Amino acid sequence: MIKTLHHRACHLCEAICGLAIETQADEAGHLAITSIKGDPLDTFSRGHICPKAVALQDIQNDPDRLRQPMRRVGNDWQAIGWQEAFDEVARRLWDIQQRHGQNAVAIYQGNPSVHNYGLMTHGNYFLGLLKTRNRYSATSVDQLPHHLSSFLMYGHGLLLPIPDIDHTDFMLILGGNPLASNGSIMTVPDVEKRLKAIQARSGKVVVVDPRRSETAAMADQHLFIRPGGDAALLLGLLNTLFEEGLGRDSGLPVDGLAEVRRAVAGFSAEAMSPRCGVPAQVIRQLARDFAAADKAVCYGRMGVSTQAFGTLCHWLVQLINLVTGNLDRVGGALCTTPAVDLVASTAGGHFNAWQSRVSGLPEYGGELPVSALAEEMLVEGDGQVRALITVAGNPVLSTPNGRQLEQALDGLEFMLSIDLYINETTRYADLILPSTSALENDHYDTTFNLFAVRNVSRFNRAILPKPEGALHDWEIFVGLAEAFAALSGKALKPTLPPAQLIERGLRAGPWGDSSEVGLSLATLAEHPHGLDLGPLQPNLAARLKTPGQRIQAAPPLLMADLQRFAEQAPPAPDELVMVGRRHVRSNNSWMHNYHRLVKGKPRHQLLMHPDDLASRGLLDGQQVRVTSRVGSIEVQVLGSSEMMPGVVSLPHGFGHGRHGVRLGIAQAQAGASANDLTDERLMDRLSGNAALNGVPVRVVAA
DSSP states (O other): OEEEEEEEEOOSSTTOOEEEEEEEEOTTOOEEEEEEEEOTTOTTTTTOOOHHHHTHHHHHHOTTSOOSOEEEETTEEEEOOHHHHHHHHHHHHHHHHHHHOGGGEEEEEOGGGGGOHHHHHHHHHHHGGGOOSOEEETHHHHTHHHHHHHHHHHSOTTOOOEEOTTTOSEEEEESOOHHHHSOSSSBOTTHHHHHHHHHHTTOEEEEEOSBOOHHHHHSSEEEOOOTTOHHHHHHHHHHHHHHTTOOOOOOSOEESHHHHHHHTTTOOHHHHHHHHTOOHHHHHHHHHHHHHSSSEEEEEOHHHHSSTTHHHHHHHHHHHHHHTTOBTSTTSEEOOOOSSOHHHHSOOOOEEEEEOTTTOOEEETTBOOGGGHHHHHHSOSTTOOOEEEEESOOHHHHSSOHHHHHHHHHTOSEEEEEOSSOOTTGGGOSEEEOOOOGGGSOBOOTTTTTTBSEEEEOOBOOSSOOOTTOOOHHHHHHHHHHHHHHHHOOOOOOOOOHHHHHHHHHHHSTTSTTSSSOOOHHHHHTOTTOEEEEEOOOOHHHHOOSGGGOEESSOHHHHHHHHHHHHSOOOOTTOEEEEOOOOTTOOTTSSSSOHHHHOSSOOOOEEEOHHHHHHTTOOTTOEEEEEOSSOEEEEEEEEOTTBOTTEEEOOSSOOTTGGGOOOSSOGGGTOOOGGGTSOTTOBOTTTOOBOOSSEEEEEEEO
16 A cells, blocks of 8 residues: 655635645555644644644545536436536526526625635636626625725725734734634634734733634633624724824825824714723723734724624724834734735726615625625516526525525526535525535635735645546636537637646746746745745835825725714614624534534534523523524524623524435534524625624524
């Protein structure tokens, strides 16, 4: 038996930890994985891995994973050939667009799309031919406010300053739990050691969260906050910085800072305290501590994105870093210098160039908010969506009001899914086209290198051979494009495999042919443990895409949104609200079919403060019914003092196995879907991002 050691990065979350994977060939030459461990020589992750990495073997061997195209016939599925599938897709989509217009076809791209570079490089090769304005993705589930605030302030939605965690003295985290997420829009492997290193150098970590999360538990200070109150806290902090003269000149080219100062003058810590539940004196002291630190950074993530003022929150995060002189500063918030520079090679984007048909929600970068997807299928009239393409997504479990979306999917004329599984969403598809597995694919992280806390680069070679008759994801898109172009008569430009496109990007990038590094795929082949290109450095001023290359501190849309915030009614004091939560063993809705990740005690219960249990006559561990405007679920409740009173927590991504969908794991681990409770009408009205946190609910005995 021949054993071989391979090195590549894990693609299952944003941390992109380096792996040492051992394979063994049997007498017939078939390869099997015998070991997956952290790579101690990886320049970025330093040997660290989380439990998800070892589940790569479960994905590879999962009997539920599809390995050939499947056509739905009634309630059954039958295998068909690739060309037959391509031709049927082209024929059905072309017919629907001819009868109902281009926008009658909608597209939804799920979170795994950014984890597979073939989907990134070639998705639009086919999807772009459809010329539909009904495009949606997971971006408007949990991160659109990040991109919109950067677009308005810096001129490009991917110009996102990242916490310089390895050099900061004070890290303020709002709505983030990096010990569970491994960082999010902050590619940071081995995050626990990096946070502890801040404390070891006499720095401070402060976490603001309605739950004492895993990260909050190891922080120097944890502040409970009323869900949806983050904008109030941030305004109180910014107001204090201005009022007490705690600012520091950043030296950056900025327009509108004086206008901001005038606009936030009325949002004092005392005025904001009732809105967020944090005492005014605590808000003021936090502002003073942040400003007094030599190097500090404010970081907001999913908890502040998925609420009614998500874009306002991220704007305020940027302003706090800017006003204290910590934007574009070592130890503060810095932008990467990525080897494949998507900021330099793409336009800044556009916002509100068109709106959704039914609710008039704005597009961003060519995508509409996913909260509008179901109604665009259900509401009759010109422009109604009649067909849907899903790419690596399960929106029934991952987008608001999943039951409504199920109803909409059931009424479609045609649905295509490019996916590895028959799941709660793809069960409605007429055709499912599965690609090869991750370990049978090359990969390069264009997205997560853009958000990394160090400048790094690596190319991941396939570990296992491509099975006979299988297609990579990019080959599926090419096949679909060729079939659709042949039928429609549309011109199709030649394309290259993803690796060759990455080669071009590397050579054209800041570390490529014009630099001393001369980065290329050949260079990366000489660095199987990844190539470290050094710490982040100030570069924002030179990369700005705004007119005149000046930071826009007071974009009119955000200044106007301050008025919407000021006019919002105060929260009901006795109202129970729901927030989500993450766990290191899962990633949204696509990690619950693997034994190594779901084993152990169930983790899908509702968490509630003991006082809230007692006041409702509920018992720890009993079955309860949770009800929101859109629906009800039954789930076990656990008393937990880590919850803020008045707040309950239910993890997202569960609810598998309904409607007879085949499930490899025990039904007891399937849980209930939080998105049967989240409300598609609750959103950040500025961006359209779903408000998955702060959902009003009632909890009674089941």
